[in-house]
Amino acid sequence: MPASGNDRIVNQAALFSITSRVNMSLSDWLSHHPELFRKIIIPAHLKREIRDKLDQANINERMLFPGLDGLSQWLTRYYSPGIDVKS
16 A cells, blocks of 8 residues: 555545546545435434444544544544444
8 A cells, every 4th residue: 555644545445536636525525426426324322333343443533533633533433332342
């Protein structure tokens, strides 16, 4: 993988990068290419199970947003009552 000055891009393996131009608006690009994406609405009762499966695959705030922000988001969710990501 090429070197990057952005830890988020490295952790995501550039998977979520769409454009190489900084001044290009993602919203504009998407409006010109509606055939390339779709909106998926996850029912509330499935979110916990999906979040757990993503955690098992190491897809979480710590990996997507490296640094203190991602770690603090993950720790908040991990230790919040009623949410079990420890399994």
